[in-house]
Amino acid sequence: MAEQEAKNHSWGMAIDLDRCTGCEACVAACHAENNLPVSTPDSAAKGRTFHWIRVDRYYEGEFPDVKVKYMPVLCQQCDDAPCEPVCPVHATYQNAEGLNAQVYNRCVGTRYCANNCPYTVRFFNWFEPEWPEPLQLQHNPDVSIRPAGVIEKCTFCVQRIKRAKLDAMHDGRPLADGDVKPACVQSCPAEAMVFGDLNDPSSKVAALARSGRATRLMEELGTRPKVFYLERGA
């Protein structure tokens, strides 16, 4: 944990599974914010959809007495990310704020990282991205369009983190908890998601991560994820 403390920030997220209704507003917001190509029935059938955040469904019980449980899964921004060491060209690496960064320009497209991600949250650009009219007019200018042949993934909306830091610097104040809100967090109507700095002990996300309800997805693999799932109540 020493290296984590040396960082200025360690961005993390808490997702309350009791609050998640599975509405997928986070998925839609992420698409709009991060210039993700629109998925079509054809691309879905081929297993080539782009969802930096997806909502996994788990079914409990037998029909008709079925309970559906939802779990939003995005890049877990692991501190010991299995995707990083396998990249032959350093296209993916851990940045100074604990983000698992992907350098699109450096990526040569071996897709090894995507194989080695236990959460399967890395996406490959099989073709040049296309948008049906008029969606190409609503691109977010803060986010680059990824070319064919490279891997892409959730960035924790790094462009929003940068904007918030610049705004704070401009106003001459330290970055406050809640200043940064990734698109998924901002759009969640149930307020199931909380984003913040795990290095700041007074932040909401750090408190939730310390709470008895917090677990991490497949942490037994030693990946040290920075997304905390708050377990369901009994």
Place this chain on the structure above:
Amino acid sequence: MATLAEIPHSDVRTDLWRPLSQFSVRYWTLVTLCSLTVAAALAAWGYQIYRGLGIAGYNRPVFWAFYETDFVFWIGISHAGTLISAILRLAGARWRKPVTRAAEAITVFCLMIGALIPLIHLGRVWRFYWLIPYPNERLIWPNFRSPLVWDMTAIFTYLTGSVLYLYLPLIPDLAELASHSRDWRRHLYRLLAIGWVGSDRQWHALEIAMKLMAGIVLCIAVSVHTVVSWDFSMAIVPMWHSTIFGPYFVVGAIFSGIAALVLVMAGLRHFLHLEEYLQPLHFDNLGKLLLLMSLLWFYFTMAEQLTVWYGNDPGEYAVFQSRIYGNFAPLFWTMVFCNFVLPFALLGIKRLRNITTIGICGVTVLIGMWIERFLIIVNPLRQPRLAAAWGTYAPTWVELLITGGTFAAMVLLYLIFVRIFPVIAIWEYNDAAHG
């Protein structure tokens, strides 16, 4: 074995030089067919570069499939040459004489094809040189922690070593050919013979060089396929992350290598009329070797499945059940039949072991070993740890064409080789020449 030494040197020369000057219609037809297939495969690759990797059948989560299978397959077969010829050379087995060069040529050509496939699989092949550690003003190096960088290093080392290992024993033959041929061949042979006159000093140096290279390529060959296996076993994908993969891959590689060698030898024997040189004895010996590798392969396969079944880890068990009685079961059991059941019966029963049955086993083992690599790569990938991300995979025409192209390229390279170089070391039959 003694019969080989009895063929007079002049006859050997006539027999083995004959293919260099005789061209049949059948030969040109085969060359044309293979060239067309290779051209079509290259065109498909060009189209894939132009459009994007999406025209192949890949998806999420199956990010690796056909090309990677081809890659492991061809690198595997490359173990035919070096390993077999180096082991036999170091062991001083006299029956190896007519076998070694044919085997070493397989190695070189398979490696050339195998080394090309990682380029075909890249998303942005025009940036492939970023994997090479070259000095640059930005001081950016490849990631030496990545198994892919180890892999590239290992394969280029192997290619360099095996080209030298093929070339060294060719030198005396090239010098002899240079003094007996005209036109462009004379220049080619003389250039490649690098001033060989057959003096005692040269023979002595050549013997030492060949022994040294045999030892070196033996070590490289074992390490190369271990490193290839690490592309998978270093990853934490269920059923990839396994300590058995290193030796398992080396055994599989030698297994498929011998199968390929048997087929090539049967082809040479038939088409170049080398019945006197490639005798039933050679096939019988290689058949026994193939049987031994089949048993070893079965032992490793069984050990892998048994430990996974007993361990009952959910991630691994999902893959296990799908290959034993799920979606991949037909492929798995075909593989077991091709690699173990059939060779065990045909090669294990002495009465059934002849050139035809050994050739049949060569074909089935190649099929079985291709399936083995496909199962190793695709089966775990399509069932990642989170069941919500499970997927499926089917190849498109692009992968099929390019895979077919690699086989055609192999045949084509071999066809060209046998018309330029004698496929059996002639000088080895001339005991007077080198004492």
